[in-house]
Amino acid sequence: MMIYEHIKTLLKSTLADVAKAEGWTLPAELPDFTVEAPRDTKHGDIATNLAMTLTKLIGKPPRAIADAMVAALKKDTSYTSVEVAGPGFINLRLASSIWQEQLKTILNAGTHYGDLNLGNHEKVVVEYVSANPTGPMHAGHVRGAVFGDALSNLMQKAGYDVTREYYFNDAGTQVDVLARTVHLRYREALGESIGEIPAGLYPGDYLKPVAEKLVARDGKKWQGKDEAEWLKPLREFAVAEMMQAIREDLNMIGIKHDVFSNERDVIENGTLDKVFKSLEDKGLIYVGTLPPPRGKEMEDWKPEPLTLFRSSQFGDSSDRSLKKRDGTWSYIMPDIAYHYTKIQRGFKLMINVLGADHGGYLERMRPAIAAISDGSAKLDVLFCQMVKVFNNGEAVKLSKRSGNIITLREMVEEVGADSVRFTILTRSFDSQFEFDFAKTKEQSRDNPVFYIQYAHARCYSVFRKAAELFPKADISVNTLSNLDLSLLTSEDDIALIRFLCNWPKMVEAAAQTREPHRISFYLYDLAALFHSFWNKGKDDAQLRFIIEDNLPLTMARLALLKGITTVIASGLAVIGVKPLEEMR
């Protein structure tokens, strides 16, 4: 980024000079203009749209403004060419020495190259997965899980103090259903014939081992007893088991949360009562009746007085009920209390990664957070769109009810963690995508993630070869970063360095937009440049990395390779994929 910011500053000062000479009046604050590497290298190293953004202000055609700028820029020797192109772009080419210096900067920074101070060490909590402990992780969870994890990596790289968090509901009806199903499986494990799993309980075999564990621990203790006796202990047992399984599943795909929070704690430690009372104290709670929901047929709907939160005072379309008809808390109240704990822990920025099926969540939670934080905390919710799962072209309906699921475990075992992560992270989170399990399995070897890993491995292969051919040469990073790199002059050398210099800008853009997939595409393009360079060495010996009779050039090329592996490795770290040193 250094280089682009530097050029931008230079352009501004040149513009000021030109404006003076030409008699243009400029505003104190210039319109925002770009300084970036153009897509097509024919357009130079760096292009700016500066002239075009000034047409209105100055009242002259863009090319005329550009021409005046070019005349002034040509006096600066750090540009080897300056020209006007297209509708009024100014294209600059920089002296090779500038790029060679940039490569040194990269080597000195190592994998910290691209680290930013965008977040200024601000504390941010990223909550993701947060699946309730009623079943194993399945394909529907994977997208949010991987996305949230990569986003956390990205925010960290951009200079935020990130906490990865998982929140689960262990106090509602779902976990009661879980406990009942476990009890049934428990009776089965003890030899009873249970027949089909009744509707309303969880089908699927995944609770069998849990039941067996329970038998091993408690024997026949709960057989033939009333639900009132076993519900609570079995619930606790089952929740602990499921959470353990979930952690193991997530681990398979490289995900580890820093903090696990749960609904029961929030209720039992008094946080919920405290938060509710503070809402009451603020005059935001009343008893009233809500209109029936629109656009949806509600057979069992009856107007009844409920405990309501004045959500509409904070921009919500309606007030919200905090208690159910039966007097128990509705899901939103523990959630509000949970978010209060985040605020208490010092987070002013909270990011929640949710599935698109939680569409109304933000509209409800934002007002609540505004109320409990008095407007000082901010909630961002990123909705990952649905994943449509196919198996060889046939749609797979994921449903716990029918037991028809593709588990995370199956995905990782069949396709591989790296491929799964990369596939997910080459999509923008807000567009739905189709995941064909069978096809992905079949094509797993074609997954673009290997293309990037292969580039990394090839670089390492050259280093191994160099060590063999030049046993006396010191090819450590320290030495490489202090070399004279003036031998790196070919178009391909410079093109690669130039591309490496885009890395910090990529991190910045990806972090600002919360779009880790940009990193994947950048890495792919970098790998493509590298592979292309590699193959040129077959036609032109001077473009090989190792040139046996030219140690100085070889050393300079090794420095370039080091720059490439450095950026690939730090990019893959964001994606959460291993940078391999060898692939055979």
Added chain:
RNA sequence: GACCCCGUAGCUCAGCUGGAUAGAGCAAUUGCCUUCUAAGCAAUAGGUCGUACGUUCAAAUCGUAUCGGGGUCGCCA
């Protein structure tokens, strides 16, 4: 009835805080392994960017309308 996301090559998707001839992978066709790993490279073919207006020096990108697909609108989570 209201709100959110998407519509780009045969398929899966990038590009969208406006910029130069619209990109990649897969699938198709053709070349390249005595030389640093062919999980690679080079080339060919493939698109009215859903549609229509509008804003702009400039629109796949922004706005309005419309069609199509998905999601949400609860005291469920």
